[in-house]
Amino acid sequence: MLEKRPQPSKMWSYATPLVAVIATMVFGGVLFALLGKNPVEAIGTIFWEPLFGEFAFYYRPQLLVKGAPLVLIAIGLSLGFRAGIWNIGAEGQYIMGAIFGAAAGLAFYPLEAWFIFPIMVMAGALGGWIWATIPAVLKVRFGTNEILVSLMLVYVAEQMLASVSLGLLKNPEGFGFPGSRNLQQYESAYNAELIAGSGMHWGVVTALIAVIFAYVLLNRHMLGFHIRLTGEAPRAARFAGVNPARLVLFCLGLSGALAGLAGMFEVSGPSGVVSIDFNVGYGFTAIIVAFLGRLHPVGILLAGGLMALTYIGGEIAQSQLGLPAAAIQVFQGMLLFFLLAFDLLTNYRIRAARSEVA
Amino acid sequence: MKFTTLLASAAMALGLATSAMAEDKTKVGFVYVGPVGDGGWTYEHDKGRLAVEEHFGDKVETVFVESVPEGPDAERVMTQMALDGADLIFTTSFGYMDPTINVAKKFPNVKFEHATGYKTADNVSVYSARFYEGRAVQGHIAGKMTESNIIGYIGSYPIPEVIRGINSAYLHAKAVNPDVEFKIVWAYTWFDPAKEADAATVLIEQGADVILQHTDSTAPQAAAQEAGNVVTFGQASDMSEYAPFPRVSSIIDNWAPYYIARTQAVMDGSWETVNTWDGIREGMVEIGEISDRVPADVKEEALAMKAAMAAGEYHPFTGPINKQDGSVWLAEGEVADDGTLAGMNFYVEGLEGEIPQ
Numbered sequence: 001m002l003e004k005r006p007q008p009s010k011m012w013s014y015a016t017p018l019v020a021v022i023a024t025m026v027f028g029g030v031l032f033a034l035l036g037k038n039p040v041e042a043i044g045t046i047f048w049e050p051l052f053g054e055f056a057f058y059y060r061p062q063l064l065v066k067g068a069p070l071v072l073i074a075i076g077l078s079l080g081f082r083a084g085i086w087n088i089g090a091e092g093q094y095i096m097g098a099i100f101g102a103a104a105g106l107a108f109y110p111l112e113a114w115f116i117f118p119i120m121v122m123a124g125a126l127g128g129w130i131w132a133t134i135p136a137v138l139k140v141r142f143g144t145n146e147i148l149v150s151l152m153l154v155y156v157a158e159q160m161l162a163s164v165s166l167g168l169l170k171n172p173e174g175f176g177f178p179g180s181r182n183l184q185q186y187e188s189a190y191n192a193e194l195i196a197g198s199g200m201h202w203g204v205v206t207a208l209i210a211v212i213f214a215y216v217l218l219n220r221h222m223l224g225f226h227i228r229l230t231g232e233a234p235r236a237a238r239f240a241g242v243n244p245a246r247l248v249l250f251c252l253g254l255s256g257a258l259a260g261l262a263g264m265f266e267v268s269g270p271s272g273v274v275s276i277d278f279n280v281g282y283g284f285t286a287i288i289v290a291f292l293g294r295l296h297p298v299g300i301l302l303a304g305g306l307m308a309l310t311y312i313g314g315e316i317a318q319s320q321l322g323l324p325a326a327a328i329q330v331f332q333g334m335l336l337f338f339l340l341a342f343d344l345l346t347n348y349r350i351r352a353a354r355s356e357v358a
Numbered sequence: 359m360k361f362t363t364l365l366a367s368a369a370m371a372l373g374l375a376t377s378a379m380a381e382d383k384t385k386v387g388f389v390y391v392g393p394v395g396d397g398g399w400t401y402e403h404d405k406g407r408l409a410v411e412e413h414f415g416d417k418v419e420t421v422f423v424e425s426v427p428e429g430p431d432a433e434r435v436m437t438q439m440a441l442d443g444a445d446l447i448f449t450t451s452f453g454y455m456d457p458t459i460n461v462a463k464k465f466p467n468v469k470f471e472h473a474t475g476y477k478t479a480d481n482v483s484v485y486s487a488r489f490y491e492g493r494a495v496q497g498h499i500a501g502k503m504t505e506s507n508i509i510g511y512i513g514s515y516p517i518p519e520v521i522r523g524i525n526s527a528y529l530h531a532k533a534v535n536p537d538v539e540f541k542i543v544w545a546y547t548w549f550d551p552a553k554e555a556d557a558a559t560v561l562i563e564q565g566a567d568v569i570l571q572h573t574d575s576t577a578p579q580a581a582a583q584e585a586g587n588v589v590t591f592g593q594a595s596d597m598s599e600y601a602p603f604p605r606v607s608s609i610i611d612n613w614a615p616y617y618i619a620r621t622q623a624v625m626d627g628s629w630e631t632v633n634t635w636d637g638i639r640e641g642m643v644e645i646g647e648i649s650d651r652v653p654a655d656v657k658e659e660a661l662a663m664k665a666a667m668a669a670g671e672y673h674p675f676t677g678p679i680n681k682q683d684g685s686v687w688l689a690e691g692e693v694a695d696d697g698t699l700a701g702m703n704f705y706v707e708g709l710e711g712e713i714p715q
Contacts, residue, residue: 059438118478159546177476177517272456275428277427315426315431315434319438321425324394
C-alpha cells in the first residue's frame with residue numbers, strides 16, 4: 001500500500017538514480033541473457049570497457065565528446081523544467097545553433113583570423129536563442145503551449161538543415177553532393193581538441209562552465225530562487241513578485257542559447273560538416289539526462305557521463321558481442337523507466353497493507 | 359600529431375598481438391546506417407557479410423554495428439573496430455565519407471572501403487553500383503504498366519545517385535509512353551517506414567498507379583498493397599514478400615562477390631585502392647524476378663534491355679538527351695561519361711519541378 005510522505009524523502013531523491021541504474025543492470029542482464037548472450041560479459045562490456053578496458057585511452061576522451069553536448073543542453077533545460085517551463089525542442093535549437101555557427105564561419109572562408117571562432121560561438125548561441133524565443137514570445141503574448149510549439153519547431157529546423165545542406169552551405173567543391181565544407185579543415189573555424197588526444201574541446205569547457213554557472217545561479221542568486229519558487233509554489237512566487245513572462249523568456253532563451261552552443265561546438269569540432277543527418281538526437285536525450293540528474297547541475301554532469309557511457313559501451317557490445325542495436329536502445333530506455341518508477345518512493349512510502357475492520 | 363602516432367602504434371602492437379593469437383584470422387568490420395532487418399539497403403550489405411563468412415569459413419571473422427548515425431558516432435565505431443584488430447572495414451553509407459577518411463589516416467595498416475562516396479586514400483577504396491541500369495528496366499515496365507500515366511517517385515535525398523535514377527527511369531518510361539508524368543516526393547531519409555508510407559500515400563492520392571522508391575523500407579510496398587491497384591518495385595533488396603503484386607520486379611544490390619574479392623585481396627596482400635562502379639554486367643546490380651502481373655511482351659522487352667546492358671551493348675544514357683532547360687546534353691548516339699553521371703545535378707527534359715537546393 002502506498003502512502004504519501006508529508007515531505008519528499010531526501011534520502012530517496014538521492015538514492016533513486018542509483019537504484020534505477022542497478023535495476024537497469026539486472027533487467028538489462030536478463031534481456032541480454034534471453035538474447036543468448038552472457039549477461040555479465042555484456043554489462044561488463046558496456047560499463048567497464050570504455051573506462052578501464054584495453055583501449056580506455058581512446059574511449060575516455062570520447063566520453064567527453066559524447067557527454068558534453070548532453071550536459072550543456074540538459075543544464076539549460078533543467079532551469080526551465082524547475083520552473084515548470086517545458087522546452088522540448090532543444091533538438092531544433094541545437095540544429096539552428098549549428099547552422100548559424102557554421103554559416104558565420106563559412107562566410108569568412110578562406111580568411112584565417114583569430115576573431116572568426118568567437119564570432120561563430122556568438123552566432124551559434126544566437127541561433128539557438130532565436131529558435132527558443134519563438135515559443136517563449138508566443139507563450140507570453142498569446143498563451144500558446146510551449147511544449148507543442150518548441151517540439152514542432154524541431155521539424156522546421158530539420159527542414160532548414162536539409163535546405164542549407166543542399167543549397168546555401170553546400171560545399172562548392174563537393175561534386176554536387178549535399179553537405180558543407182568540412183570545418184575541421186578550416187583552421188580558424190575548427191573547434192579542435194585543446195590538448196591533443198584529451199577529447200577536451202571548447203564545448204566540453206563550456207559545458208563545465210555551464211554546470212558551475214547553473215549551480216551558482218540556483219543557490220546564490222535571486223533569479224535562481226525565483227525559478228525554484230515558481231516550480232515549487234507558483235502562487236507564492238507571484239506574491240514574491242516573480243514576473244512569469246520574464247521568467248519564461250529567460251528560461252527558454254537561455255536553454256535555447258545553450259543548445260545552440262552545443263550544436264555550434266559539435267559542427268565545428270567532432271562533426272565538422274553541416275549535413276542533412278547532422279542531428280542525432282542530443283536534444284531529446286538531454287531531456288532524459290536532465291531528469292536522470294534530478295535537475296541538479298552536478299547530477300546532470302554525472303548523468304551526462306552515464307548516458308555517454310551507455311552509448312559508447314553499447315557500440316562496443318554491438319561489435320564485440322553481436323548485440324543488436326535495438327537491445328542497447330531498450331537498455332537505455334529502461335534507465336529512464338526505472339528512474340521514473342523508483343521516483344515514486346521519493347514522494348510515497350510503501351507500507352504493509354492492513355485490512356481495516358469495520 | 360602525438361595522438362595519431364599513439365593510436366597507430368597501439369593499433370600495430372595490438373595487430374601483432376591479436377594476429378598471433380587468432381592464427382591469422384582476417385577480421386572484417388561492417389558499419390551499417392540502418393538496422394540489418396530493414397529489408398533493403400542494410401539487409402543486402404549484411405547478406406554480403408554473411409556470404410564472406412560462408413566463403414572463408416574459419417579464416418575470417420566478421421563484426422558489424424548497425425544503425426550508426428553519420429558523423430562523429432560513425433568515426434568512433436570505425437576507430438573501435440580498428441582498435442579491436444579489424445583488417446578491413448566496409449563503411450556502407452554516403453555520410454560515412456569524411457569519418458572514414460579521418461579514421462583511415464590514423465590506421466594506415468587497416469584497409470577501408472567506403473560505399474557510394476568519392477574520396478579515396480592509400481588505404482581507402484570506394485565502391486558503388488550502377489543502380490541507374492536497373493532504373494532503366496523499371497522505367498520501361500512502369501511506362502508500359504501505368505494507366506493513369508502518373509508515376510510516383512519517392513526520392514531519399516537530392517544527391518547525384520538518386521537524381522541519376524530518376525532521370526534513367528523517366529527516360530525509359532517516356533520512351534514507351536510519351537504521355538507519362540513523374541511526381542517526385544523527397545522523403546529526406548534513407549530509412550523511415552512512417553515517412554515512406556506517408557510519401558507513398560500522398561503519391562497514390564495524386565493519382566499515381568506506379569510507385570518507384572529510392573528509400574530502403576518496405577513501407578511503400580505495404581501502402582500500395584492497401585491501395586489495391588498500384589504497382590511497385592523492390593528497392594536494394596528483392597522485397598519478394600510483396601510479389602507478385604504490388605511488387606512486380608526489383609533492383610537487387612548484390613555486394614557479396616565484391617566483399618569476397620576484397621577480403622581475398624587483403625588475405626593475399628594484394629589489396630589496392632580502387633574506385634569500383636559496377637553494374638548489371640558485373641552482377642553487382644541484379645533485376646529481381648519480373649512477376650506474371652507484367653504482360654509477357656513487356657517482360658520480354660525488359661529482359662532484352664537487361665541482356666543488352668549485361669553485354670555492354672546498351673547504355674541507359676544514350677543521346678539524344680536534352681537537359682530540363684532544353685539545352686543539349688548528349689547528341690545523337692553520344693553516351694554519357696562517368697564523370698558527369700557521378701556528379702549529376704540536373705533533370706532531363708520533360709521532368710517537372712526543381713531539384714531542391
